[in-house]
Amino acid sequence: MKLARTRSTAAGVIAVVAAMTLVTACNRDSSDSAGSSSNAPAIGIDLPRSDSDFWNSYAQYLKKDIKSDGVNALPLSNSQNDVTKLVANVQVFQNTGAKAVVMAPQDTGAIASTLDTLSAAKIPVVSVDTRPDKGDVYMVVRADxxxxxxxxxxxxxxxxxxxxxxxxxxxxxxxxxxxxxxxxxxxxxxxxxxxxxxxxxxxxxxxxxxxxxxxxxxxxxxxxxxxxxxxxxxxxxxxxxxxxxxxxxxxxxxxxxxxxxxxxxxxxxxxxxxxxxxxxxxxQPADLYAKYALYYAQAAAEGKTFKPGKTDHDSTIVKIPGGLEDQLPAPLVTKDNVDDKTLWGNNVG
Missing domain, CATH: 3.40.50.2300 (Response regulator)
Structure with missing residues (x-):
């Protein structure tokens, strides 16, 4: 009887994992994988939503930078503003060999246990635009x-x-x-x-x-x-x-x-x-969010470390509970400077 219960439990676990993988697969796009730098550490990237022009622009910059920089990105997932999907997506990243994970949790209070799981597995996390309320992160890429x-x-x-x-x-x-x-x-x-x-x-x-x-x-x-x-x-x-x-x-x-x-x-x-x-x-610098999310994810996977202070890209790294945050510049735009070509909003399709 003990053996039967053990087999039943194992079957249940396999079923749950399979179901999570199936759900996650519905939110993944294999065409977004770089595949051009197989020797580099694999990076798992979850997009937070697709119902926002801002986040769609961020996704566009990410895909461009993944290709141009030769990032070894696993197929991108999209959690669609659903923390349950984010947790499942991250599980797939972990199971498929991610050495670092990029995410933008929209519910910053509900992601703590997932961060604990990744920390225990020694998989560093880069959080974009949002700072988790609890849990360890390698770097938050965010404006003030x-x-x-x-x-x-x-x-x-x-x-x-x-x-x-x-x-x-x-x-x-x-x-x-x-x-x-x-x-x-x-x-x-x-x-x-x-x-x-x-x-x-x-x-x-x-x-x-x-x-x-x-x-x-x-x-x-x-x-x-x-x-x-x-x-x-x-x-x-x-x-x-x-x-x-x-x-x-x-x-x-x-x-x-x-x-x-x-x-x-x-x-x-x-x-x-x-x-x-x-x-x-x-x-909000959608272009810089993408650029430095990938930069820090690759650095994390390679074991590099950073300290609080000024950076070489006009930002400041500050200490936060559980990690560091790179606070990128976010300028005010009015009719006086709306045509400034340095603003990312004037350079995206």
Whole structure:
């Protein structure tokens, strides 16, 4: 009987692993594997989602850099904003020989056990754009998200002359990015522009949720004169569509214009700035996220180490709980510099 139970348990484990592999395979694309540097350490890369123009641009840069740099990347996976899929994808990376893993966990609190598993297996992790709440990481490649919130606050506050009503389309508050941007924006408004009323609208990074909540807010406060979008990649189009429907999409400089600042720096935001539909955005460096995610993943697989301090690429590495973070520059973009060719949003198809 003991032998029968052992065989039954083993069969169950195999079935679970097979099911996880099957689920993960549905989210993988073998065409994204580099295959050009088989002697280099294998790198597992999970894309976080495909419903955002920003993350789609990041994916485009990743694939380009994988090929140009000869990175030995395993077939890319996409966890589609689902931590369960991310866990399964990472398991496949581990089973197929990854020597380092690149991920961008959207739920930064739920990934801790997976990080512990990878740490125990001595597989270093590079986290892009998001910093896990717990667990060890080799490097976080990220911009200063508190600075995003502060820059948005200062820009809106000055444009509105310190008075008015602002809708804040927040990201997911279970994400450190959503928390950092929201907390910094709130602190700045309270300190510098106390006469501006801020309406915080949590959206879980979902454009349809943002649109629905903004529509309800406009019905209650038709005199709203400012909007802060924490992610232009998911909020821009639904927000502009709603304002146009309500006949509130008036160009900058015209009476009744709602001042809008965003975060991401995608080409669509730049076009909206040129048209006067929105006023500014803070450009997240999708190109540098891809470049340095691969750089640090290869370095980690080769056993290299880094220390806090200034880098040779205009950023600063800082110590964080569980590892290090390379804080890349993220400039404010307005009509004055929207055509700057050094901005990645002007160089992507």
């Amino acid at each position: 998200n508190k600075a995003y919130g502060t820059k948005a606050c200062e820009y809106l506050g000055k444009q509105l002359n310190g008075e008015g009503k602002v809708a804040e389309l927040q990201g997911a508050l279970d994400s450190i990015n959503g928390r950092d941007r929201s907390e910094a924006f709130a602190a700045c408004m309270k300190e510098k522009f106390p006469k501006i009323k801020v309406f915080e609208l949590p959206t879980d990074w979902k454009g349809d949720v943002a649109s629905a909540k903004l529509q309800s807010l406009l019905a209650q406060h038709p005199d709203l004169n400012g909007i802060y979008m924490q992610a232009g990649g998911v909020f821009l189009q639904p927000t502009l569509a709603l304002l146009e429907q309500k006949k509130l999409l008036k160009p900058a400089g015209q009476k009744g214009h709602i001042t809008i600042i965003s975060n991401d720096g995608i080409p669509q935001e730049f076009d909206a700035i040129r048209k006067g539909q929105i006023d500014a955005t803070v450009s």
